[in-house]
């Protein structure tokens with residue numbers, strides 16, 4: 001695919017390139033023609049360092065032919081390879097094509113290995129040290145930038161090594177998450193809760209659910225307001241994986257801990273997205289990643305160090 005958005009710059013670049021090469025030819029032709037009036041002793045009259053005199057000899061033939069060969073080479077190269085604006089070249093070569101051919105070759109070479117992996121269930125695969133080494137590399141290349149190289153996540157990016165799941169920790173659910181991505185959405189809830197004081201009260205009630213430090217009087221006042229949250233987080237606050245609503249009773253905080261953090265969630269809501277990987281990774285790669293992620297919190301006997 002060409003990076004030119006319009007025809008103008010393509011023609012402009014091609015014309016500049018060809019004019020440059022033509023310029024070289026003209027330079028050679030003009031200088032070959034120019035007669036310098038030499039003196040009887042064939043010197044030009046230029047003298048340096050007292051006695052160093054410049055002779056008026058023509059360029060060596062071999063030098064001139066080298067010059068011509070570079071010009072011919074340049075023109076042939078531009079016919080064969082992309083170089084003249086958007087013109088693709090007769091050989092049809094491109095860095096993208098070369099990359100795709102390499103990936104296709106690598107995928108073909110790895111196919112028998114992946115076939116062995118996909119024949120196993122994720123649970124079994126998690127005990128296969130070979131597969132987990134591949135899984136770790138896939139994770140480092142595709143997931144670590146968000147979930148961390150130790151998969152423990154950070155604010156807004158869930159920890160994948162614990163047993164707390166937003167969307168479910170079974171191999172099926174993990175595979176679904178990786179393949180299709182997830183989009184968790186909590187709307188701003190302040191209006192449904194009431195006054196700013198009510199928001200503060202319900203935040204303290206939420207903190208009380210996990211035994212986190214809180215104002216117990218406010219928590220009692222806030223309890224009734226939690227009905228606005230129950231549709232997603234459950235009446236008991238234990239969450240609902242069908243809508244990706246986290247458990248609020250486990251003292252694990254995706255978006256920060258404390259009264260202010262909870263009030264921010266209620267006031268502003270949150271949209272949090274895990275990008276779908278189906279277009280980026282093969283099904284077999286996702287299968288191995290599923291086993292890898294599942295294995296992080298379900299240490300199978302065989303994989304124990």
Ligand code: HEC
Pocket residue numbers: 139142143144145146147156157158160164165166167168169174177178182183184244272273274275277289293
């Ligand atoms: C651009 C950042 C980003 C990348 C890259 C990314 N993730 Fe995620 N992932 C997220 C976010 C954000 C969430 C939380 C979504 C939510 O709040 O519901 C998430 C959630 C998940 C979950 C669900 C956790 C749970 O508790 O249910 C799994 C499993 C997961 N990611 C695995 C992966 C794997 C495997 C990869 C690599 C192929 C990956 N992620 C790449 C951002 C990312």
Ligand code: HEC
Pocket residue numbers: 156166184185186187189193202203206226228229230231232233243244245246248252253254255256261262265266270271272
């Ligand atoms: C429409 C569903 C919905 C409603 C209603 C809702 N939430 Fe949420 N809430 C979510 C989702 C989904 C997330 C997770 C966002 C994410 O994955 O990043 C969340 C996250 C949170 C968090 C962050 C938890 C953490 O681990 O950091 C808190 C706190 C919270 N909600 C409190 C409340 C309170 C209090 C109410 C009621 C006033 C409420 N929510 C109402 C869907 C909802």
